[in-house]
Structures are given as structure tokens and as C-alpha cells.
Amino acid sequence: MSQGEAGRTSASRGRRRGRRRSDLDAKPELDPRLRELARLLRQLLDGSNGEVSQIRVVEELKAAHYPLAPSTLSNILSGKRLPTLQIVQQLAQLRGADQGFWQTEWAVVCLQLRRDGLTHLFAVKLTDEERAALKDPAVRQRVAEIDEAAAAERERIRRAAHAVLDELESQRPSGREKKGWSAEDCWRDLTDFLVRLVTLFDERPVTGYPAAGMPREEILRDLVLPRVAELAGLTGQSEWRPLAEEIAAKYRMDIKDLTNGIAVMPYPDVSLPVHGDNYARYRAKAARHALILARKAIEHVRPDVELPPAMPSPGYPPAPDDYAQDFFDRPLRQRAAVMLGMLAIFSVPAVVMAAGWASSSVSTLLMPVFSFLSVMFFAICYVAPVGGRHR
Known part of the structure; x- marks a missing residue:
């Protein structure tokens, strides 16, 4: 060998x-x-x-x-x-x-x-x-330099964490009601907000989010809120657990509430029962509470973490005023109604005058009445096809 x-x-x-x-x-x-x-x-x-x-x-x-x-x-x-x-x-x-x-x-x-x-x-x-x-003075001097550098690094990390939380706060749920949408869609803003907040403290992803094959009402309850409760152990703030329990209780109440009222959908011939968003203000309040707890535990935010992008919103419909269109952009049925109303405004007084009532005192009294009825008829023909839509 x-x-x-x-x-x-x-x-x-x-x-x-x-x-x-x-x-x-x-x-x-x-x-x-x-x-x-x-x-x-x-x-x-x-x-x-x-x-x-x-x-x-x-x-x-x-x-x-x-x-x-x-x-x-x-x-x-x-x-x-x-x-x-x-x-x-x-x-x-x-x-x-x-x-x-x-x-x-x-x-x-x-x-x-x-x-x-x-x-x-x-x-x-x-x-x-x-x-x-x-x-040894050299040893003590080196320890002082290490402590100074560590303090400067902690301050830099703290400022970066505050900047990330400021960005997240600017995107928290606004409290605007989203009537006409299901409870799951209405709570999606808070769900996504909490997912992004959790990832600032815990590098583990929220497994299964977004869960396309999972029933939508279970995403917040079974995926997100348990991770919010776990922040109590990661940050030392015990308030995370009662906050998660409170959100879960409010969410269950909203899911079970099937009598939230009737709303007119954008189609004039259909009037369906839709979800009434009664917890919009609570979602905004819960998001504010979560941010307060996050700032108390600012030292536990992961160093140099970046805020994850928000999930696309369901596309909540805007107010009815936003649906105003030019005349020639309207459907044929609406344009016909407008033309019929305009014809009524001009034709009714012309018929009255042609009947020989122009010189009588009766025509003088009836002319405003016919004009008012014509305007009302025009308004009904114009507005009815447009319909209403809740926010």
C-alpha cells in the first residue's frame, strides 16, 4: 500500500x-x-x-x-x-x-x-x-465597537420594518361596504391583509393560500386565522389569539346571516336577494388592531423583509353614477325610451293646442299639468332601463 x-x-x-x-x-x-x-x-x-x-x-x-x-x-x-x-x-x-x-x-x-x-x-x-x-483595553474597545455596530444595525432594521408596516397600513381594508357580493368576497380584503401581515413575521408561507380548490368560506377560517394566532408565540404579544378568535366569530356570524336584504341588480327585469355587507367597518377596525399589535412587536419583523404583493380584488362594482354613458353608447332599448319621452314632451302640448284649447282658460290651466305628466313619463322611460346597483 x-x-x-x-x-x-x-x-x-x-x-x-x-x-x-x-x-x-x-x-x-x-x-x-x-x-x-x-x-x-x-x-x-x-x-x-x-x-x-x-x-x-x-x-x-x-x-x-x-x-x-x-x-x-x-x-x-x-x-x-x-x-x-x-x-x-x-x-x-x-x-x-x-x-x-x-x-x-x-x-x-x-x-x-x-x-x-x-x-x-x-x-x-x-x-x-x-x-x-x-x-485588556483592546478587548474592551473591540466589544464597544461591536455593540455600537449592533445598535446601528438594529435601528436600521427597525426603521425598515416601520416603513413596511406603513406601506401595509396604506393598503388596509377601507371599510367601504360591498353590498351585492357574498360574505367570502366581502371578507377577502381582510383575508389578504392578514396573510401579508403574517409573512412579515414568519418566513413560512401560508400553505394553500390562495386555495383555488378549497371552499372559499374555509380559507380565512382554516388557513389564515390559525397563523394569526401563532404570532402570539413568535412576537410575545398574547393579544393575537383573542383577535383571531374575534375575527373568526364575526366571520361565522356573517356567513350564517342569509337575510341581509334585497338589492336591485343591474338588469331591470331581475331583482334578487344579495348579501348585505354589515361588517365592513369591523374589518377596517380589525385591520387597525392588527397593525397596532404589529408595531408593538416591531423588533420581531424579519430583517429586510419585503411586503408581498396583494392578491387581485374581486372587482367590486362602482357607484351607479359611474355607469353614465353617452346617448349613442346606450343600448337600443334605452335610446328608444329616451326618444319616446322626448316625443311625449313635444306632442302632448301640440295636440292640446291643435284641439282649439289654446284660446280657452281651461287650456291655460291644463297646459302645466300635461307638461308635468310628459316630463314624468320621459323620466320613467329614461331611468327604468338603467336600473340600480349597490356598491
């Missing part, structure tokens, strides 16, 4: 004997400073590929007359605990690294953990050498 093959065999045997270290980024519960120190130590021991096992490192330390338990090394390289300064110096010496650099790295992390009261992450009783390292 050649020397290269023997080396590869030994490395392969070492990988089988040693346990691969888990990915640090997959553990959000770790302290970020310990995570970064563990990442640097991994690079020191393994290079960039992480091929060397923990068992092999322990054997190398033992050969260098510095025994270290595998469990201790595992906790250090997994970011669970802060190693002692002596261990860090031994690892640096094992790889021929600058011990002064690693002493500074250790002291910076230790000083931050002590300041934040996280003494359970390292040995409470420090050695004289460790205390001297913490008093």
Missing part, C-alpha cells in the same frame, strides 16, 4: 470512528457569539471542509500531552459552551496559529456573555490569566 493510500485509509477510518458535527446554522437556539466562535474553531481544526473528526482531534491533543474529553470538545465545537482560555490556546498551538489572536477572540466573547448574565454558558470561576485577558 502506498503512502497516499495509507493516508486516505487512515482519514476514512478516522471519519468512521468520529461523529460528524452538526450544522451550526441549523440551531437557532445557540447564542450567536458562541456559534461564531465555534465556526472559527472548526475552521482552525478542519480547514474549510470539516473532514477531520472530533475523535482524531482528541487523539492529536493526547499525543501533545493535553488530554481532552470527547464530550467537552463536542460541546465547544457545537457552540453550546464557551471553552476555557487554556483549551483555546492548546487548540491554536496544535495548529500552529497565533495564540494572541485567539486569546482576544475568546476574551471578547467571554466579556459579552458575562455582561449579559449568561454565566451558565462558561465556567463561572475564571483563572488569573483569564481575568487579565478580560481587562
